[in-house]
Amino acid sequence: SAVISQKPSRDICQRGTSLTIQCQVDSQVTMMFWYRQQPGQSLTLIATANQGSEATYESGFVIDKFPISRPNLTFSTLTVSNMSPEDSSIYLCSVQRALEYNEQFFGPGTRLTVL
Amino acid sequence: DQQVKQNSPSLSVQEGRISILNCDYTNSMFDYFLWYKKYPAEGPTFLISISSIKDKNEDGRFTVFLNKSAKHLSLHIVPSQPGDSAVYFCAASVTGNTGKLIFGQGTTLQVKP
Numbered sequence: 001s002a003v004i005s006q007k008p009s010r011d012i013c014q015r016g017t018s019l020t021i022q023c024q025v026d027s028q029v030t031m032m033f034w035y036r037q038q039p040g041q042s043l044t045l046i047a048t049a050n051q052g053s054e055a056t057y058e059s060g061f062v063i064d065k066f067p068i069s070r071p072n073l074t075f076s077t078l079t080v081s082n083m084s085p086e087d088s089s090i091y092l093c094s095v096q097r098a099l100e101y102n103e104q105f106f107g108p109g110t111r112l113t114v115l
Numbered sequence: 116d117q118q119v120k121q122n123s124p125s126l127s128v129q130e131g132r133i134s135i136l137n138c139d140y141t142n143s144m145f146d147y148f149l150w151y152k153k154y155p156a157e158g159p160t161f162l163i164s165i166s167s168i169k170d171k172n173e174d175g176r177f178t179v180f181l182n183k184s185a186k187h188l189s190l191h192i193v194p195s196q197p198g199d200s201a202v203y204f205c206a207a208s209v210t211g212n213t214g215k216l217i218f219g220q221g222t223t224l225q226v227k228p
Binding site: 001004031033041042043044045048056058092094096099100102103104105106107108109111 | 157159211218
């Protein structure tokens with residue numbers, strides 16, 4: 001498995017502001033993903049971060065709200081834009097070595113509270 | 116549309132006994148299933164997985180069983196230890212598709228000393 005770090009680990013933000021979350025992996029991986037876990041809920045995929053091209057968003061998530069960057073095979077960022085209290089969640093990045101490998105490994109998560 | 120369901124929100128067992136966590140799915144395209152354990156304030160940790168070509172996979176104290184006809188899988192932990200107390204998520208995917216994992220709602224396991 002890979003060692004995955006996320007920054008920040010937690011933050012408290014004001015409504016209307018934006019927060020960028022970083023995800024760093026200790027080895028090159030083909031696939032990186034961003035998930036959200038709302039309070040008391042399961043994990044929901046936001047998007048697949050594609051290296052060198054635009055992210056692929058799941059239904060209900062849009063680029064204007066959750067812009068994603070993936071400049072190389074070890075790093076990605078997720079921005080939560082124009083935040084509202086409903087965005088209070090744990091945001092998690094995960095990695096998968098390649099499409100033919102099914103196991104995903106998760107970072108420690110970023111706990112976001114929006115006031 | 117909840118494609119992966121864990122119908123038991125919580126489970127309590129005595130240390131040393133067997134813990135059985137259940138998961139049902141509806142999408143017959145799923146061909147790979149995973150179990151994750153999550154402690155508070157941490158990300159999910161991969162535990163064990165199973166491909167649809169198998170009906171059982173074992174790793175130490177953890178065994179996953181898959182019943183494709185019933186679209187049901189279960190995770191057995193034996194013997195259970197207090198350190199196993201956590202939230203357990205099952206997840207399903209379609210190999211070689213997009214890599215997307217569909218998660219169940221989770222089951223909170225409490226192992227009492």
